[in-house]
Structures are given as C-alpha cells and as structure tokens.
Amino acid sequence: MRDLFSKIYRDKGPLGKWADQAEGYFVFPKLEGQISNRMKFQGREVITWSVNDYLGLANHPEVRKADEEAVKKYGSAYPMGARMMSGHTDLHEKLQDELAKFVKKEAAYVLNFGYQGILSTIDALVGKDDVIVYDVDAHACIIDGVRLHLGKRFTYKHNDLDSIELNLARAEKIAQQTGGGVLFISEGVFGMRGEQGKLKEIVELKEKYNFRLLVDDAHGFGTLGETGAGAGEEQGVQDGIDVYFATFAKSMASTGAFIAGDKEIIDYLKYNMRSQMFAKSLQMSLVEGALKRLEMIKTMPELKNKLWENVNALQGGLKERGFDIGTTTSCVTPVYLKGSIPEAMALVKDLRENYGIFCSIVVYPVIPKGLILLRMIPTSTHTMADIQETLEAFSAIREKLEKGIYKRIAKEVMKG
Numbered sequence: 142m143r144d145l146f147s148k149i150y151r152d153k154g155p156l157g158k159w160a161d162q163a164e165g166y167f168v169f170p171k172l173e174g175q176i177s178n179r180m181k182f183q184g185r186e187v188i189t190w191s192v193n194d195y196l197g198l199a200n201h202p203e204v205r206k207a208d209e210e211a212v213k214k215y216g217s218a219y220p221m222g223a224r225m226m227s228g229h230t231d232l233h234e235k236l237q238d239e240l241a242k243f244v245k246k247e248a249a250y251v252l253n254f255g256y257q258g259i260l261s262t263i264d265a266l267v268g269k270d271d272v273i274v275y276d277v278d279a280h281a282c283i284i285d286g287v288r289l290h291l292g293k294r295f296t297y298k299h300n301d302l303d304s305i306e307l308n309l310a311r312a313e314k315i316a317q318q319t320g321g322g323v324l325f326i327s328e329g330v331f332g333m334r335g336e337q338g339k340l341k342e343i344v345e346l347k348e349k350y351n352f353r354l355l356v357d358d359a360h361g362f363g364t365l366g367e368t369g370a371g372a373g374e375e376q377g378v379q380d381g382i383d384v385y386f387a388t389f390a391k392s393m394a395s396t397g398a399f400i401a402g403d404k405e406i407i408d409y410l411k412y413n414m415r416s417q418m419f420a421k422s423l424q425m426s427l428v429e430g431a432l433k434r435l436e437m438i439k440t441m442p443e444l445k446n447k448l449w450e451n452v453n454a455l456q457g458g459l460k461e462r463g464f465d466i467g468t469t470t471s472c473v474t475p476v477y478l479k480g481s482i483p484e485a486m487a488l489v490k491d492l493r494e495n496y497g498i499f500c501s502i503v504v505y506p507v508i509p510k511g512l513i514l515l516r517m518i519p520t521s522t523h524t525m526a527d528i529q530e531t532l533e534a535f536s537a538i539r540e541k542l543e544k545g546i547y548k549r550i551a552k553e554v555m556k557g
C-alpha cells in the first residue's frame with residue numbers, strides 16, 4: 142500500500158504538469174480592470190478576446206446599477222438553503238416564467254450553476270436501461286453527466302450525420318432489448334470551434350428514431366436566432382428540443398443557468414436534480430440581476446446587432462487575409478495556425494507583449510498535434526479599431542511564425 146498523495150507528488154495531471162512554465166501567463170492569467178474590450182494584463186493594456194461577455198452586459202451601466210441595488214436590498218446570502226428546503230422565492234419563479242417565454246417553452250427552472258445543473262439533468266433523465274448518444278466533442282459538464290450514467294452510452298463523430306445515425310440505430314437496438322429510452326445530447330454551439338450543432342438534421346431524425354433531445358446552448362443563448370433565443374431558434378427547430386439548457390455565464394454575464402421544456406418534464410427535473418436539491422439556491426441579487434439582463438436582451442436588439450457587426454468584421458477580415466477559421470457558424474472565432482507547442486507559447490507571448498492582444502490559446506491534446514488554435518470571442522463592446530489592430534497583429538505574427546522566428550525563440554528559451 143502507498144500514501145494516497147504519493148501519485149500527486151509524482152504526477153500533477155495533464156495540465157498541472159505545465160504549471161511551472163505556464164501559471165500566471167498561459168493558465169490562471171490575471172486580467173484586471175473593468176470587464177470590457179480593453180483590460181490590463183501584467184500592467185499593460187490589451188484588447189481582450191477571451192471574455193464571453195457577448196452582449197457587453199457585464200459592465201453595462203444599467204446592469205451595474207441593477208446589481209448594486211439588488212445587493213443593497215438583499216445582501217449576498219438571501220435566500221439560504223436549497224430551493225426545495227428554504228431557498229425558493231417569488232423572484233425565482235418570475236425569472237423562470239420570463240425565461241420560459243423567451244425560449245418558447247412551457248416551463249423553466251433556474252439552476253445555481255450550469256455545470257452542476259446539466260450534470261444532474263442528464264443524471265435525472267436516464268436510468269440504467271436507457272441509452273445516451275452524444276457528440277465526442279461535448280463540453281466537460283456533459284461528459285461528467287454521462288459518467289454518472291450506469292447504462293450504455295455512445296459517442297458520435299463530431300457533428301457527423303452518418304455517425305449520428307449509426308449510433309442512434311445502435312442505441313435504439315439496445316433500448317429495445319432493455320425496454321429503456323434514448324437521450325440524445327448536442328450543444329447548440331460547440332464552444333471551441335464555433336460550429337453550431339446540427340439541430341435541424343437531428344430533429345428531423347426524430348421521424349426515424351425514437352429519442353429525446355437535450356441541447357446545451359451556452360454559447361447560442363442571446364447570440365443566435367431572431368430574438369436571441371439561441372441555436373434552436375436560428376435553425377427553426379426550437380420545438381424539437383425536448384430539454385433546452387443555457388448558462389448565465391456568457392450572454393447574460395453573470396452566474397447561474399436554467400433548463401426549459403414541457404412543464405411536466407421540468408417539474409420532474411425540479412424534484413430529481415441532485416445538484417439542485419442538495420445545494421444552495423441562486424442568490425437573490427443574481428436572480429434580480431438576471432431579470433434585468435433578460436429584459437435588456439429582449440428590448441435592446443442593438444446589442445446583438447452590434448455583436449454580429451463585430452463578428453462579421455473580424456471573421457471576414459481574417460478570411461480576407463487568408464487565415465483558416467475552420468467552419469465556425471457562430472460568434473466563436475477560431476484561428477488555426479501550424480506550429481509546435483513551444484512555438485505557440487512564444488507566439489502568444491509576442492501577441493500579448495508586443496501587440497497588446499489577449500486571446501485564448503489551445504494546443505494538443507485538445508486539438509491535433511502540430512496545430513495552434515487561437516480562440517477569439519468577439520463582443521458588442523469591441524470597436525472597429527480593435528478589430529483592425531488585431532487583424533494587423535495576426536498578419537504580423539503569422540509572418541514571424543512562417544519565417545521560423547518563434548521556433549528560434551523557443552529553442553533559446555529551452556537552452557536558457
């Protein structure tokens with residue numbers, strides 16, 4: 142037998158092993174100042190492309206005022222306890238009604254956190270006889286929800302219709318044997334590469350296969366669809382989504398989340414989602430803040446229009462300059478470059494320190510070896526000047542990358 146901690150002394154985990162080189166810079170960086178298009182990193186002003194504040198609500202004066210007043214009125218504790226026990230209020234119900242109307246569903250339920258909420262949604266929807274089918278690129282919260290499942294599960298190739306059908310057929314076959322049902326899970330928008338889930342085609346498959354559809358629309362809510370109701374609205378299939386989920390952590394610029402669907406299903410979930418039944422309710426200041434944000438999303442279409450003006454300018458400008466932005470169909474803007482991890486590190490350092498551009502960087506094993514993914518989140522607070530400056534910086538760093546300058550820098554650092 143060995144000390145439980147001995148493995149920790151040996152192996153810090155797939156990301157933790159980079160802590161010495163990366164912490165404070167590539168991971169756990171500290172962005173300072175008010176949340177906006179320009180913030181400070183290590184004392185220097187940078188254009189921020191890594192904050193999911195799509196509609197610019199995080200620091201909007203009306204939102205700040207509503208948040209301050211709500212905290213003054215309720216403090217940060219109220220209500221205490223889980224919803225089921227002592228943490229339920231009229232305002233939680235009001236927010237649910239408003240959210241349900243907004244996403245065109247019969248009912249909604251507010252969640253204290255999105256991650257735990259979706260995990261428990263999955264857990265509550267399936268029993269050991271049921272089968273789950275989900276995208277191989279699903280967000281960690283979906284993967285963790287599936288991990289709790291005691292029955293069969295199948296992943297399909299990312300957004301691949303042949304693979305979707307193949308796995309639905311497999312799932313149906315097993316469900317016929319066990320007497321269970323099939324839960325299909327997709328994201329509305331895949332947050333890393335920006336592709337919308339193939340919701341229209343998936344909903345059409347309901348004619349052929351018997352399954353229920355859960356959609357995590359974290360990045361679609363507020364950004365897609367005529368009214369901002371998300372990817373289902375954008376693709377004209379909101380009715381075909383059985384359980385709709387979105388977090389408040391992106392367009393709503395806050396904390397919390399919700400699920401929406403038919404009343405009977407939401408009522409069932411409200412009594413069976415363990416992370417909600419046994420954890421503190423979303424505090425009132427956040428509930429009131431969410432009501433304010435939702436009202437703004439509904440009544441100020443200019444926020445979404447400005448966001449898309451910026452998305453189109455950024456994505457159009459990158460394409461014009463010959464950058465590979467993959468197959469994004471959302472605001473999420475990936476830029477793929479070819480290079481090693483040490484080159485990626487030198488490149489990002491150059492971008493931040495010499496060009497004042499702060500964006501997230503993704504490398505192997507999240508994406509294939511030899512690729513560097515710079516992921517950008519445009520918001521309605523960005524300006525055309527921010528976009529122009531960023532495009533010029535990207536052209537400059539690509540030239541340096543192609544000339545091998547970052548390779549040399551990386552080698553010197555290694556020798557160093």
Ligand SMILES: Cc1ncc(COP(=O)(O)O)c(C=O)c1O
Nearest residue numbers: 254255256280359388390397398
């Ligand atoms: C696709 C997706 N689902 C769920 C979540 C989790 O939401 P929350 O931050 O509210 O826990 C996130 C991250 O915010 C996400 O990107």
